[in-house]
Amino acid sequence: MIPKSYNLPDFEIFNSSNLNDFKIWIPDKMYIVIGRSNNIEDSVFIEKVKEERIEIFKRPSGGETVILSPKTAVISVKLNVKNELNVHHYFKEINTIIISALSELGIKNLNQKGISDISIGNKKILGSSIYRKPDKIFYHAVLNISEDVSLISKYLKHPKKEPDYRKGRSHDEFVTSINKENYMLDNEAIIGKISNSLSNLINK
Numbered sequence: 001m002i003p004k005s006y007n008l009p010d011f012e013i014f015n016s017s018n019l020n021d022f023k024i025w026i027p028d029k030m031y032i033v034i035g036r037s038n039n040i041e042d043s044v045f046i047e048k049v050k051e052e053r054i055e056i057f058k059r060p061s062g063g064e065t066v067i068l069s070p071k072t073a074v075i076s077v078k079l080n081v082k083n084e085l086n087v088h089h090y091f092k093e094i095n096t097i098i099i100s101a102l103s104e105l106g107i108k109n110l111n112q113k114g115i116s117d118i119s120i121g122n123k124k125i126l127g128s129s130i131y132r133k134p135d136k137i138f139y140h141a142v143l144n145i146s147e148d149v150s151l152i153s154k155y156l157k158h159p160k161k162e163p164d165y166r167k168g169r170s171h172d173e174f175v176t177s178i179n180k181e182n183y184m185l186d187n188e189a190i191i192g193k194i195s196n197s198l199s200n201l202i203n204k
Helices: 009-015 046-051 087-104 150-155 187-203
Strands: 021-025 031-034 055-058 066-068 072-080 110-113 117-120 123-133 136-144
Touching: 009 021, 009 072, 009 136, 021 187, 046 150, 066 072, 066 136, 066 150, 072 087, 072 187, 087 110, 087 117, 087 123, 087 136, 087 187
Parallel strands: 031 055
Antiparallel strands: 021 072, 031 066, 072 136, 110 117, 117 123, 123 136
């Protein structure tokens, strides 16, 4: 089984004429996206994915395999860069903006954990990765708004690499969603708030 090259809607901004750009979108169905250094055999339960005809894509950025679904939001940001700042700077800058936006919606106990995750308490709600070229970075994240975390265990194997704060926890124990943490916010409210905040970054 060979993954497709990543060409989902958010990647259109990578080659757009705008120096800085962002896009937030809700997937129309379920997809699996593996990181640059991942392979399908180590990352997904292949027979289950084939049986349900789920498309698999490979993104140019690093990080571990993720599931996209209509109950998640994909957040992507392109920034023109003219310095040698490492990717950790950009993870922190963009994740801080997202955390601030979610906090304004009333979500509490938000943190950046590991290299680039956002968590509620000690449970992950967002994972992100960055693809860097000499003159630009492409930040790509998946925010779990209301997806059942059991779907992750159904399709994805335990990753070979994990952040320290995971401490070997299974997908079901490690991941949560905004709704599961009793914040009953709809997609439009979340996307609208994050979009307003990212607009300030893009236009500064």
